[in-house]
Amino acid sequence: MIKPKKPEEIEVLIEGGKRHAFILSELGKMVTSGLSTETLETRARELLEENGDEGAFLNYTPKGSKRPYPAVLNVSINNEIVHGIPNENPKILNEGDIVSIDLGVLHGGLITDSAITVPVGKISERDAKMLKHCEEALYKGIKQAKPGNRVGDISFAIEAFVRPLGYGIPEGLAGHGVGYKVHEEPFVPNEGVKGKGEVLVPGMVLAIEPMITQGGSKIVLDKDGYTYKTGDGSKAAHFEHTIVITDGDPLILTK
Numbered sequence: 001m002i003k004p005k006k007p008e009e010i011e012v013l014i015e016g017g018k019r020h021a022f023i024l025s026e027l028g029k030m031v032t033s034g035l036s037t038e039t040l041e042t043r044a045r046e047l048l049e050e051n052g053d054e055g056a057f058l059n060y061t062p063k064g065s066k067r068p069y070p071a072v073l074n075v076s077i078n079n080e081i082v083h084g085i086p087n088e089n090p091k092i093l094n095e096g097d098i099v100s101i102d103l104g105v106l107h108g109g110l111i112t113d114s115a116i117t118v119p120v121g122k123i124s125e126r127d128a129k130m131l132k133h134c135e136e137a138l139y140k141g142i143k144q145a146k147p148g149n150r151v152g153d154i155s156f157a158i159e160a161f162v163r164p165l166g167y168g169i170p171e172g173l174a175g176h177g178v179g180y181k182v183h184e185e186p187f188v189p190n191e192g193v194k195g196k197g198e199v200l201v202p203g204m205v206l207a208i209e210p211m212i213t214q215g216g217s218k219i220v221l222d223k224d225g226y227t228y229k230t231g232d233g234s235k236a237a238h239f240e241h242t243i244v245i246t247d248g249d250p251l252i253l254t255k
Contacts, residue, residue, distance in 0.1 A: 004203025016107030017253030037086035056104030074102035095121040113207040114254035115240035134237035137210040145250040155192025168213040209240030
């Protein structure tokens with residue numbers, strides 16, 4: 001059941017979102033050639049601890065997973081779409097890579113979720129355009145997060161923007177409700193039909209997260225049980241914000 005958050009809970013989420021945005025910004029600034037994904041994980045834990053907060057992903061076990069997630073970050077490189085594990089078999093970032101950093105923050109008992117994809121040094125023009133377009137798609141979706149609209153309006157706006165640009169939309173990976181848990185109802189796909197899905201009402205908190213590829217929609221799950229990759233080896237991008245449905249325009253918590 002979808003449960004809108006109370007005004008006092010939204011105030012907690014607003015503060016958590018500010019802290020969240022700061023941490024992601026600091027991690028993004030660290031990205032450079034030669035950096036280990038484990039270094040990003042270590043710094044994320046330090047920043048969370050400094051604020052007295054926790055990583056919402058650490059020890060979280062999604063439905064269908066065989067073991068708890070072992071990190072506070074998802075760090076996904078190039079053809080990895082989401083859920084890359086940074087501290088098991090750490091990877092070194094190389095010039096020309098693109099890297100998605102996804103973080104969940106537990107502040108005051110409530111969770112926000114946000115992700116950015118950043119370049120490692122100088123990247124190709126094609127990759128730079130994909131990052132720009134993926135972030136633009138996020139804001140296209142957010143613009144539709146208004147009371148009286150439906151989840152399908154968010155999904156359609158994202159799809160209608162990225163499909164004509166030639167991008168693939170990874171099948172089965174989507175946004176979601178968030179707040180009390182990492183994943184709550186409703187499911188917020190990155191493709192859909194206008195006017196379909198749950199009605200958006202004030203107090204609903206959503207993690208909207210377009211993911212796009214330079215190839216097709218097929219995905220494969222790595223042997224680590226968490227990392228989703230493109231089926232054709234093409235590169236992918238991922239941007240995400242947690243937003244609150246209000247009486248007017250949506251409030252972006254993690255900006």
